[in-house]
Amino acid sequence: MIKIKSLSVYYQNNIALSNISTTLDDGDLVAIVGPNGAGKSTLLKSIMQQITIKSGSIDLGDLSLKNIAYLPQSSQIDHTFPITVTEFVSAGAWQRTSFWRVFSKHEQHLLKQALAKVDLEDMAGRQISQLSGGQFQRMLFARMLLQNAEILLLDEPFGGVDAQTTELLMRVVQECQQQGKTVIAVIHDLALVQRYFPTTLLVATNLIAAGKTADVLTQQYLLQAGYQHFAYCAVHNSFNNPATSIEKRAS
Template sequence: MDERYLGDGMTTQRPIVRFENLTLGYHRHPAVHHLSGEIASGSLLAVVGPNGAGKSTLLKGIVGELTAMQGSIALSGVERRSIAYLAQQSSVDSSFPVTVRDFVAMGLWAEFGAFRRFDTKAKQRIDQAISAVGLSGRERSLIGQLSGGQLQRARFARLMLQDAALVLLDEPYSAIDANTVRDLATLVRQWNTEGRTVVSVLHDFEHVREEYPEVMILAREMIARGETRSTLTAANLAEAQRRSEVGSHVDDATVCHHTNPGEHESGGR
C-alpha cells in the first residue's frame, strides 16, 4: 500500500480515492492505464508529468466525466456530485453575459438549486468568497471584463462556496500573474489546513516543491509517487518524458495501421 504524506510529516489516513488497475481514455485509446494506488483524506497532492501524460484525464475520471475502460475508481466519504472541480481556464466562456456576483453564486447551485432564492446567510457567503479572492468592488462587472487573473479569482470564489471535502484543480495557475498565483496558493493551503483533500495538476516544479508535500508523476502510467523532496527528481522526470515519447510513438503507429475508422473503433486486429 502506498505511503500518504500530509504536511511536513507522514501520516497514514483513510483513502478518499482509490484506483485499482485503472485505465481511462478517449475513443478506446488509453490515456492513463493500469493505475493503482490511493489518495489519503487530507492530502495535498500535485500531479505532474509531460504534456499528454494523462493528468487531466485522471481528474476527469475521478469527477466522473470519464468512465473507466478497465479497473475502477472508488470514493470513500465523498460523492462525485459534491466534488469541487476546477477545469482548465480555457473551458470558461468569458463572453457569457453574467456578472461576477452571479458567476460566483453558481457555487451554491447544488445547495439551493437554480431557481431558489438565496437567503441572507447565502448572500453573506457569496460576499465573503468574493472578498476572500480580492474581487470586492467588481461584483457588478461582467466576467468578460475581467483579466485572466481576475477570472481565475472568481472561479476560486465559486469553488469556495461548494464547501467540498475533495477539491480537484486542473492547471489552476496557467497564464495568470504572479500576485494572483500567490494569493490563490494561499487559499489552497488554507483549504488543506481545514482538512480538505486537494489534488492539483501542475507544471511549475518549483511551485510544487514549495507548496505540495506529496507528488504523483504520470506518463500515462505511474512513474513515481511519494514525498516531493525525494520523488520530484531529474531522473524521475526524465523517465516520465521517455515513457511519454514511447507511448506517443506507439499511438502513432496504431493510428497508421488502422485506416478504416470502423475497424479502429472496434479495436482492429
C-alpha cells in the same frame, strides 16, 4: 480517502491512462505533474466521472460527487457568456439552494466572503467578459469556495496568471487544506510544486512515481517520465530558475 485501482482510460483508440493505482489520503495536498498529454487532466475527469473508464475503479469511500468541487481550466469556459461575477460565483451554491431560490442572508454572506478571499469584492457586478485572465481565475476559485466541498480538484489553477495572483490563490489552497479538505491539483510549475505541495504524483500515461515530493521529483523518475531537461534541474536544484521553468519547456 480516494482509492484508484488499475485505472485505464482511452480516448477513441488512444490510451490516456494505463493501469494507474494509488491512494490519496484525506487532507492531502497533492500535485499531479507530467509532460503534455500525459493524462493529468484525464485523471481528474475520471474521478469526476466525466469520462468513461476502460477498466479499473475509483473508490471515494463514503463520499460522492456532491462532495467534490472541480475547477476546470479557464480555457474550457466561455468568457463571453452574458453573466455577472456574482451570478457566476453563486452557481457554486446550487446544490444547497437550487438555481431558482433566492439566496438567504447566510448564503449572501458566504458569497461575499468567497469574493473577499480572492480580492474580487469590487468586481461583483461586472460582466465576466470584462475580467482579466487573473481576475477570471480568481472568480473560479470563489465559486469553488462557495461550494464548500470536501475534495477540491484543480486543473491547471495557476495557468496564465501572474506571480502575485498565484501567491494569493496558493494561500487560498493552503487554507482549504488546513480546514481538512483534500486538494488535488494539476500543476506545471515544478518550483511551485516543490515549494508548496508535500505530495506529488508523476504521470506519463503510467504512474511513474507517487509519494513525498522530494522523493518523486528526482532525476531517475523525471527521466523516466521524459523530462530530460528537468532531470538535470533536479540534480542541480534549479527548478526556481526562470530559465528552467516548466512553462518554458519544449515537450
